[in-house]
Amino acid sequence: KQEVxxxxxxxxxxxxxxxxxxxxxxDSAIYNLQWFRQDPGKGLTSLLLIQSSQRxxxxxxxNASLDKSSGxxxxxxxxxxxxxxxxxxxxxxxxxxxNKLIFGTGTLLAVQP
Amino acid sequence: SAxxxxxPSRDICQRGTSLTxxxxxxxxxxxxxxxxxxxxxxxxxxxxxxxxxxxxxxxxFVIDKFPISRPNLTFSTLTVSNMSPxxxxxxxxxxxxxxxETQYFGPGTRLLVL
Numbered sequence: 001k002q003e004v005x006x007x008x009x010x011x012x013x014x015x016x017x018x019x020x021x022x023x024x025x026x027d028s029a030i031y032n033l034q035w036f037r038q039d040p041g042k043g044l045t046s047l048l049l050i051q052s053s054q055r056x057x058x059x060x061x062x063n064a065s066l067d068k069s070s071g072x073x074x075x076x077x078x079x080x081x082x083x084x085x086x087x088x089x090x091x092x093x094x095x096x097x098x099n100k101l102i103f104g105t106g107t108l109l110a111v112q113p
Numbered sequence: 114s115a116x117x118x119x120x121p122s123r124d125i126c127q128r129g130t131s132l133t134x135x136x137x138x139x140x141x142x143x144x145x146x147x148x149x150x151x152x153x154x155x156x157x158x159x160x161x162x163x164x165x166x167x168x169x170x171x172x173x174f175v176i177d178k179f180p181i182s183r184p185n186l187t188f189s190t191l192t193v194s195n196m197s198p199x200x201x202x203x204x205x206x207x208x209x210x211x212x213x214e215t216q217y218f219g220p221g222t223r224l225l226v227l
Contacts, residue, residue, distance in 0.1 A: 032214055043117075043205055044156075044218040051214075089155065093214070101216060103155040 002027040004092050006104035013080055014112050021075040021107045023090035028068045031093040034101065035064050035075050038087040047088075048075070080111045115140055115208050117219035125225045126196055133192045134222045136206030141186035146207040147179070150221070156205065162189045196226045 003026045013019050023033070032051050036044040048057045048064040050073065056065040063076040073090055087108050091101040116139040126132050136145065147159040159179055160168040168181040182190045193200050206219040 034216065036218075041223075043220040044207075046215050046217060049215050091156075091216075099209075099214065100158060100161075101156075103157075105155045 002030075002092055002094060002102045004090060004102050004104040006088075006090060006107050008107060009105065010108040010110075012110040012112060015080060015082060017080050017111075018076065018078050019080055019109070021077070021088050021090075021109070023073040023075070023104055025071045025073075025092045025102075027092075027094075028071055029094070030068065031099050033064075033066055033073050034091045034093065035062075035073075036089045036091065038089060038106070040086075044089065077109075080109075082111045082113045085109055085111050114215075115142065115210060115217040117206055117208060117217060119204075119206055119219040119222050121222060122220065123223040123225075125227060127227055128197055130196055131192055131194045132196065132224060133190050134204055134206075136189045136191070136219055138187045138208050142208040143186070144209065145183065145189045146216075147181065147189075147191045148205040148207060148218075150203040150205065152201065159191070159204075193224065196224075198226045200224065201226045 005024045007022045034049045035047040038044050050057045050066040061078040066073045087106045089106045091103045093099040093101050118137045120135045145162045148156045150156045158171050159174045160170045162168045162181045162183040164183045164186050180192045203221040203223050205221045209216050
């Protein structure tokens with residue numbers, strides 16, 4: 001049974017810092033891994049999707065990496081801004097018709113101005 | 114991307130009552146997903162809803178408690194039946210994009226059961 005863990009649970013950094021959020025998963029047989037952002041009182045916004053055959057994906061100041069062999073993914077945020085403050089969730093998609101997503105518990109990020 | 118709306122956005126309900134949550138998507142999709150996010154927890158999949166067939170429920174979730182309708186390719190409802198305070202959660206509707214991989218979420222329905 002796939003289990004997804006995120007460390008740290010909460011993180012506070014000053015504006016401008018680069019930071020890394022960690023995600024680990026127990027079953028390396030994933031179809032893809034997705035990173036989402038959740039703002040208070042709102043739904044989830046998809047940030048990046050990494051296919052199982054890929055090592056990383058980049059979008060603007062965000063870079064996500066995937067190491068299936070070690071069961072890890074990281075989300076790197078460069079030059080953090082107060083607007084980056086949110087909860088970041090990773091989710092591992094299994095195989096099969098639905099590619100069901102198993103979510104981690106999230107990292108609550110606060111970027112201090 | 115897909116634009117998803119949910120109604121109601123929030124509600125406060127009494128124990129023993131039922132609430133039906135609506136999910137509308139701006140494009141036709143094969144599968145729609147219903148998730149629950151309990152306070153301080155991450156998201157848990159309740160069921161997958163396909164148009165024209167019964168929903169597929171995950172372990173720990175049953176149709177009598179969470180009946181789902183999927184009358185067409187852009188709409189679904191989730192009913193939370195005979196509610197108790199433990200049902201207080203955010204309920205989110207989700208679909209996959211055209212690439213059938215990236216998943217999009219509605220804004221959620223925040224439910225408080227007293």
